[in-house]
Amino acid sequence: MKATLVIGNIGELATPTGSSARRGAGMSELRVVRDAAVAIDVETIVWAGPAREMPPVEGPAPEFVDAGGRAVVPGIVDSHTHFVFGGYRAEEFYWRAAGLPYMEIHARGGGIANTVRDTRSASLDDLLASATPRLERMLELGITTVEGKSGYGLDLDTEIRQLEAMRVLDARQPVDIVATYMGPHSIPTEYKDSPSGYIDFILRDVLPRVRERGLARFCDVFCEEGVFGLEDSRRFLEAARDAGFGLKLHADEIVRIGGAGLAAAMGAASADHLLKASGDDLDAMARAGVVATCLPVTAFTLREPYADARGMIDRGLAVALASDLNPGSCYSQSIPLVAALGVLYMNMSIEEVLTALTLNGAAAVGQAGDRGSIEPGKIADALILDAPSFRHLAYNAGMNIVDTVIKRGKVVSVRN
Structure with a gap:
């Protein structure tokens, strides 16, 4: 040997x-x-x-x-993050902690639109400079592979710039980066009355560029009431699948609209959040082999109920745990906190937690064949x-x- x-x-x-x-x-x-x-x-x-x-x-x-x-x-595989972005939203953290309703936070200029504005104004060098120390912290925490999503540009140029930043960072430092294009993360102000029109723009102007330049392995959509409904989500995912991308969904986080069932029907690699997913849709995910990715630190920081990981496992699902690092709802990449919450509040065994953070995280990003x-x-x-x-x-x-x-x-x- x-x-x-x-x-x-x-x-x-x-x-x-x-x-x-x-x-x-x-x-x-x-x-x-x-x-x-x-x-x-x-x-x-x-x-x-x-x-x-x-x-x-x-x-x-x-x-x-x-x-x-x-x-x-x-090594840990963190299979759901938004680690490339401009600006911060610390004030929103304290507004939420003080009990301000979401709509009041939005009226004060908070929410994803805040990050979109800051990310659109950030240069490639700016994005590299802010993301590099986050990756350094990840490595210290034992994260050896991380998934990163775009979705803070909601346009062509910024979305491409976020993905280009991930490509540069992947070559510069040890943590392997699996890039995901998530243009349909929110509805930009330019299309506030027409989410379908924004999907048309993505399919016509952005997705082909991402594909031509080989900038992403997966595509993701925020399938949620008031954002992208089932029809628009399906249309985007079908086009992404036809273009050769793997599929992911933010599904049934706030309102149950059937995003988990759509993930099963589309053969997605993972469906994430899933706080409101129905039992029937979770069973369909289990049959289809879709990984259920739970994000306990997001629930912790939002003071919301945790996803029912215990029930998912008992239904025969593969569950992954991830950080959901982002500047708004979860500014943390703390894998130690993820592990503790998994055991203490999601009723998982430590054996299940280790599997969820490693092999199942790798499966959620299509990498279980060579890592995890x-x-x-x-x-x-x-x-x-x-x-x-x-x-x-x-x-x-x-x-x-x-x-x-x-x-x-x-x-x-x-x-x-």
Whole structure:
């Protein structure tokens, strides 16, 4: 066996297994190995198991990373973020905390229109400068792959600029970025009386440019009452699918309109939020293999009920957990908080939480075939925790216990 790096002296190796999302009861099935080792050849895992059973390494001696008897888990895949944007909306956070209704916040100039204005005025360099430290924080938290959405331009030039920023950032730093075009994130003022007209504009002027330049892997739509209804959402998703994009939906977050059912019918990779999704639509998602992505920190910051992750898992769904980092409803990329909320308020086991943050997150962005677990043949994305067991991910509530991040077979972050 050839290897360029070996992680040894692992007290506990904990990982889901497989190359697709784990559903239902399968989410709690982890491979847990005591006194383990992981061998990596360049950027691919070639061995993961009991250290005493690891085959001898041929050729030059590999780099050795001593886990110091601590736990090792897969790199986190944050499958739902809006991390490229201009400006901030701190005042809205405190307005909401003081109990101001949404319409009053809107009347004061708040809401997504605020971010659209600031993002439209931001240059590419501005977007790169603000997004770079967010990615640095992600890496420290153990996020090795992140999905990023556009959707703060609601036009041609700014949407392209957001996606171009993600392409540049993907090449500049270690975190892999999966880009999603989300032009139908809101209705721009130019089309305030015609959401269908805005979809026409997207299909005619924007989507072809995104495709021609290869700027996104997925397309997403905010399928919600008062934003984009089922007909306009379906029309956009069908065009995106025909253009070769994977599909995602913000579905049934505020009002139940059947977005989860549309996700199932369209064969989407994931449907996200799902606070108001019906049981029938969730069952349809389970049958169609659509990942249900829950975003607990958004519910936490909005002081809203949490998505019924327990019910979804019991229905046989594959559930992913993600941060929903954005400047309005959830200005946080805290994976430690996501893990704690998953256990404390969504009735998930810690095994299910780990699967939701890794393999199922990878499946939600079409990447479960090569990441999301520590197995031979997968990309070598792994975390050494400053803890003896993966169970500390939620137990050490809200705290970052990631000590060392290994990305594509290289040590890219070490605490202190």
